[in-house]
Amino acid sequence: MPAEPLLTVENVSFAVRDNLILQKVDLRVRTGEIVALIGPNGAGKSTLIRIVLGLLHPNSGRVSLQPGLRIGYMPQRLTVADTLPLTVRRFVTLGTPASREQVRNALAEVGAGHVLDAPVQAISGGELQRVLLARALLRQPDLLVLDEPIQGVDLNGQYELYELIGSLRRQRGCGILMVSHELHLVMAATDQVICLNRHVCCSGHPDHVARNPAYLELFGIEGARNLAIYHHHHNHRHDLHGTVVTAERRDHG
Amino acid sequence: MDEFLARALVGGCGVALAAGPLGAFIVWRRMAYFGDTLAHSGLLGVVLGAVLGINPEFGVIVTCLAVALVLVLLQRQRRLAADTLLGILAHTTLSLGLVALAFLETVRVDLVSYLFGDILSINATDLGWIWAGNLLALGALTGLWRPLLAATVHEELAQVEGVAVFPVRLAFMLLIAIVIALAMKVVGILLITSLLIIPAAAARRFARSPEGMAALASLFGCAAVGLGLWASTRWDTPAGPSVVVAATTLFLMSFTVPSRS
Secondary structure: OOOOOOEEEEEEEEOOOOOOOOEEEEEOOOOEEEEEOOOOOOOOOOHHHHHHOOOOOOEEEEEEEEEOOOOEEOOOOOOOOOOOOHHHHHHHHOOOOHHHHHHHHHHHHHHHHHHHOEHHHOHHHHHHHHHHHHHHHHOOOOOEEOOOOOOOOOOOHHHHHHHHHHHHHHHHEEEEEOOOOOOOOOEEOOOOOEEEEEEEEEEOOEEHHOOOOOHHHHHHHHHHHEEEEEOOOOOEEEEOOEEEEEHHHHHHH | HHHHHHHHHHHHHHHHHHHHHHHHHHHHHHOOHHHHHHHOOHHHHHHHHHHHHHOHHHHHHHHHHHHHHHHHHHHOOOOOHHHHHHHHHHHHHHHHHHHHHEEEOOOOHHHHHHOOOOOOOHHHHHHHHHHHHHHHHHHHHHHHHHHHHHHHOOOOHHHOOOOHHHHHHHHHHHHHHHHHHHHHHOOOOOOOOHHHHHHHHHHHOOOOOHHHHHHHHHHHHHHHHHHHHHHHEEEEEEHHHHHHHHHHHHHOOOOOOOOOO
């Protein structure tokens, strides 16, 4: 019997005034599972994440977390004001008090041990993403929620982050829900891809890039090892406003 | 030293002590104009106090809090940008205060002393209020420090990590209202924000941690009060504005010291 999901989203709809942003969305994340949420801009990915985190409340539907579940969250885009003197060491403990030893270990685990005493404004985009990951890990999370973790990171850094996230799942066994802004490429370790455009358009397993020589040439060995291609299988289309256009309606003009 | 001058110094330092750390948060959260708007509404609070026959400081605290709540509610709409909203409220409340003052025929209020401070007239009772209020504010801020700092860096991340963001923000606004009410006597409604943000801005270059910056801001604030009072007696200039000019001088001097990092 499969384990109870860490996170269950059932039939969730969300609207701002008359503007329907999410319609009857279902989502499950189990222990040790990596679920990638993909979709175009304005598809409601961040809204869904914020509903999962309890920052927004759905108009209808249910979000249930396993009792006692600890969530580690890595937000999209974080800039610390230059006026605030804050070292990386202080930054990662803002949410969770931790000993020097624990901080050192968490930063070492994500490969950011060298920025321990640097001002948090002075580190690179890739380092900041790792530091954010370390802050999430200090909470000993059962579920990691990552909102576009590779955003603003150069290509090599992206592959390294994907490898790191994959290894975190292996070592810690936590479930991972991540948002990706790519429509066809997800990290290789992804178990399930959910394509969202206000509603769940389709979902399934991605195909490994490394098996296909053409992709291998396109992405290189490093890229191919860390990426997977997702083939969409939609039975409908969206018009410019994001409204669903079904095959039948298209036939009739 | 004259006794009134000593009282001015002790009172001014009492305010600067709490204004430092609170001002640091205002700088970090980019809320300078917000603080200014609350301060501008202070005069309305003075009038309210006179009408209800209560202490003007209580009137100011109540009015500042009301304006802060109105701002929080108004900022939920998207039609007007936050700075436009602040500009409207700041000047409307100040003007309303002046208009309301004109209707108060029975009560005489020394307008200039409320607008620009009257630090040299601080008496022993004022001193008691200033120190009690500011120590209370400082104590409350210490208790609020961790969650407020986390929310200042990233509000949603802090909320996911268990910080009750909204109550923390309200408590922070209450502290600003209290310090504004108590600082009114020292630099006046129109200059209060400067006592909050200039010492904090001057401290930035020397600080390596948030706590260090807050402590240094208190220290610079006290130094500005001392310097300003000295200059005011030396050249017979208005005391409140002299304190602000002294703070700015310290801020400018901070650039001449080579930074450590």
